[in-house]
Each structure stands twice: as C-alpha cells, then as structure tokens.
Amino acid sequence: MKKLEFYTFMKKIPKAEIHIHSEAAVTEATIKKLYQQNKDSSLINSKELDNFFSFNNLSEFVQCFIKLQKLLKTPEDLKYLFEDLGSYLQNNNIVYAEVFFSPTSFLRKGFEFKEMLSIIDSKIDQIKKEKGITVKLIIDVSRTFGVENAMHNLSLIQKLNDSHIIGIGLGGDELNGPAKEYAEVFKEAKKVGLHVVAHAGEDVGPQSIIDSINYLGIERIGHGITAIQDKELVKRLTKSQIPLEICVTSNLFTKKVVKKMSEHPVRYFYDEGVFITINSDDPSFFKVSITDEYWNLYSQLNFTMKEIKQLVLNGFDAAFISVEEKKKYTDTVLAAWEKAEKEVHN
Numbered sequence: 565m566k567k568l569e570f571y572t573f574m575k576k577i578p579k580a581e582i583h584i585h586s587e588a589a590v591t592e593a594t595i596k597k598l599y600q601q602n603k604d605s606s607l608i609n610s611k612e613l614d615n616f617f618s619f620n621n622l623s624e625f626v627q628c629f630i631k632l633q634k635l636l637k638t639p640e641d642l643k644y645l646f647e648d649l650g651s652y653l654q655n656n657n658i659v660y661a662e663v664f665f666s667p668t669s670f671l672r673k674g675f676e677f678k679e680m681l682s683i684i685d686s687k688i689d690q691i692k693k694e695k696g697i698t699v700k701l702i703i704d705v706s707r708t709f710g711v712e713n714a715m716h717n718l719s720l721i722q723k724l725n726d727s728h729i730i731g732i733g734l735g736g737d738e739l740n741g742p743a744k745e746y747a748e749v750f751k752e753a754k755k756v757g758l759h760v761v762a763h764a765g766e767d768v769g770p771q772s773i774i775d776s777i778n779y780l781g782i783e784r785i786g787h788g789i790t791a792i793q794d795k796e797l798v799k800r801l802t803k804s805q806i807p808l809e810i811c812v813t814s815n816l817f818t819k820k821v822v823k824k825m826s827e828h829p830v831r832y833f834y835d836e837g838v839f840i841t842i843n844s845d846d847p848s849f850f851k852v853s854i855t856d857e858y859w860n861l862y863s864q865l866n867f868t869m870k871e872i873k874q875l876v877l878n879g880f881d882a883a884f885i886s887v888e889e890k891k892k893y894t895d896t897v898l899a900a901w902e903k904a905e906k907e908v909h910n
C-alpha cells in the first residue's frame with residue numbers, strides 16, 4: 565500500500581489510544597490564544613510563539629511543556645486542551661481514549677482539583693455528545709513530586725469520586741523516582757478499585773519495569789522498551805501478557821534506547837509474543853499522530869496489514885473497559901476493516 569492509500573484505509577478504522585497526555589494535542593492556535601489572553605511576555609515572546617513546538621532535546625522539550633503549563637492561568641483554560649484533544653481524536657478516528665491528566669503543577673498554582681475536574685468533565689461529556697468518542701482519565705500522580713504528593717493526589721481522587729477517573733499512573737522523572745517508593749500509593753489505589761499503570765523502562769533500564777510489576781502491580785506498562793536489554797524479562801512479559809503502551813516516535817526523540825525507527829524493539833517484542841499496543845504519547849510535541857505511528861510500523865518495521873489489524877484490536881483489548889465493551893469495539897473494528905478492504909479492491 566502507498567502512503568496515501570494507507571492513510572485513507574486507516575482513517576476508516578475505529579481506534580483506541582491509551583497512552584496520551586492531556587496537554588499533548590494542544591495546537592499552535594491555542595498557544596497563540598492563551599498568549600493573547602495573558603499578554604505576559606515574561607512567559608514567552610513572540611519569536612518563541614512562532615516556533616513553539618521546535619525543540620532539539622529532552623530538556624528543551626520539558627521547557628516547552630512547562631511554558632505551556634504557565635500559559636494556563638485559570639482552571640477554565642484547561643478546556644482548550646480538551647477541545648484540541650477532541651479534534652485530534654476525531655481526526656484519527658479514535659473512538660476510545662484513556663488520557664493522562666497530571667494535576668500537581670496546577671494544584672501548586674492554586675487551582676482546585678474539584679474545579680479542574682468539573683471543567684474537564686464537561687468537555688469530555690461534550691466530546692461524547694458531539695463526536696461519539698469516549699474519553700476516560702488516568703491521573704498521573706507523578707514521581708517528580710515525591711511519594712507524599714502522590715498520596716495526596718490519590719486522596720483527592722477518592723474524595724471526588726469522579727466517574728471519568730478510572731485509574732492512576734506513575735509518570736515524571738523515572739530516574740529520580742524509583743517505582744518501589746510508590747508501593748503504598750498503588751496498593752491503596754487498587755484497594756479502592758482504581759486501575760494502575762506506570763511509565764517504566766522509558767528512561768531507565770529493565771529493573772524499573774520489573775519493580776513496577778513487582779511493587780506496584782501495574783496492569784499496563786508505559787513504553788517498557790528497555791526490556792530489550794533483558795531476555796528473561798521479555799519472556800516474563802510474553803507469559804504474563806501485561807500490555808506495553810508503545811510510542812515509537814516518542815522513544816526516538818528521547819534517544820535512550822532507540823536511535824533509528826527501523827531499530828525500534830517493537831518488532832522484536834511483537835515477534836516474541838509480547839502484548840503490544842500503539843500510541844502517540846504527545847502528538848503536537850512530537851508532530852506525530854497514532855495514524856502516523858501505524859504508518860511507521862508498516863513502512864519501516866515490516867508490520868503487515870494483518871499485524872496492524874491485530875495491534876488496533878489490542879488497543880481495545882488492553883483498555884480498562886468491560887468484556888462486553890471490548891467485544892462491541894472488536895466487532896466494529898473487524899466490520900470496518902472488511903469494508904475498507906473491499907473498497908481498496910474496487
């Protein structure tokens with residue numbers, strides 16, 4: 565299949581995205597709108613505004629992310645993030661998404677958790693009503709701010725009891741926040757019925773993945789690419805079928821394990837029988853969509869269309885939804901796939 569044909573085909577296929585951050589689909593138009601509202605040139609100048617998403621390394625990326633967070637001056641501003649997210653999901657025919665929301669930096673600015681969630685929830689409900697897309701939230705309790713803060717995040721979640729929140733995740737600085745330290749937080753989260761995931765094996769070696777499984781009991785692994793350095797761990801992942809949330813372009817950008825797309829371990833993991841899902845992580849920042857990622861697998865990592873179909877199905881299978889919902893989505897994907905195949909041949 566040629567590129568255009570592939571994109572036309574994939575546009576027809578309903579997809580799930582289960583590793584994407586709430587700030588990640590923000591558009592340049594929104595950045596400009598926020599800048600106009602603020603008129604705060606100490607945050608960002610007009611030259612930076614024109615090249616907002618251009619950065620060359622991880623630290624510039626982090627700076628860019630922080631700048632965006634600073635531009636969000638009131639809880640009300642969070643609505644723009646979810647409006648952009650809604651458009652991104654619709655453009656890629658993503659019908660189900662689990663989105664990370666990291667509240668800590670906003671809480672530290674004085675935003676109320678309850679108020680933030682009420683604005684986010686109304687946007688999520690609007691996305692459902694207008695576009696028919698289901699969005700659920702995973703609260704990133706972040707290892708960057710320490711265990712006490714993570715526990716505080718959890719208590720806010722428990723107090724609010726918001727039906728859109730389905731779990732917690734451990735994101736942030738993997739190097740300085742070993743999974744082990746968060747065992748209590750995750751134990752407590754599971755006790756109250758929340759799903760648990762963690763970014764692991766993105767910046768740090770395989771031990772970080774092992775610890776996340778052993779100490780946190782995680783149900784999915786964000787990235788997990790350093791498992792490539794430990795064959796025993798790959799065997800364990802195959803056996804346990806704990807899904808990996810693979811974000812190919814994001815890994816290329818951080819350059820920890822992967823230097824070239826064609827060398828990404830996703831091919832090896834898949835061939836070994838590891839449960840793989842495909843995601844975009846931060847689409848605006850890495851200038852990549854989930855559809856682009858499927859194209860990357862197809863064009864550079866020798867994934868066949870049959871394998872791509874399996875990966876799309878895996879996205880729903882790994883989602884935190886009921887068996888009935890999984891079945892419903894699977895049927896929809898298979899029907900859309902069959903129809904799209906017929907249209908290619910006609």
Ligand SMILES: [Zn+2]
Binds near residue numbers: 585786
């Ligand atoms: Zn991520």
